[in-house]
Amino acid sequence: MARFFTLEQAQQLVPEVRRMLNEAVEARAELEESQQEIAECMRKAHQMGGVDLDTGRLVLLRKRVDELGKKLKEILDQFEELGIQVKDLNIGLVDFPTKYRGEEVLICYQLNETGVGYWHGLDEGFRGRKRIDRDFLDHHEGDLVH
Template sequence: MGNRTFTLSEANELLPELLAALRQLQQLTAQFEDKYVDYQKERAALEHASASGHGSRDPFFEQESQLEFMKMEADLLIDNFARKGVQLKMINPGLMDFPSVLDGEDILICWKEGEERVSHYHGLHDGFAGRKPYPAE
């Protein structure tokens, strides 16, 4: 898992599958954020309402359970990238790195959302700012 390296063509072959997973993750995180904002608003409104007693039932149990389930689902999706050997750097906008070797040097082939293909790379410590076009194979 941690030792996998990719060629440029292997990264591009895997890209459609990764894009589908990324879209699913982006949709899930957007839903989570919307639900979390609603939850926070409702919780704040209840705290400001007069204390009339709500019994022993937690009025937020269902929302909290849904949020926790969504978080677990997102964690599984994120873990799937790692299981494939891909480093998911950002969800929005999508940013992924593929460990590789170029001229005997460890590098990261990188892709950012909006690019049709994986076509750039950077050194392990250069980060996104150090990206360069991958040399023609």
């Protein structure tokens, strides 16, 4: 079921979205760092014919990768349950579906922004962001489920 947000609803969710995005961005960065360390350990071990393999460290790293993967999945599931679309964890970008002049569009929020202030069409993406103006305010709808 799609949920459509009003601008006010999206704005009210920004503090929670910011917290969740910060956690997701951090977990993703730690996950990548741990995966890179595993790859480096394996590369070194391969070069040394397996002599320099720190299996204890690898076990800990793999456990950490599993934990971080689960944490990241839980956060992404929370976004999905709220009806918020995660677009890019590199820059902390999410979209809130809404309707504008009868068409589905997206209210856009990026982690470094103080609140929601942009929107774009479904096919326009981040580069097509437009400032929320009076026309948008007068002609957008939320609170619908279909």
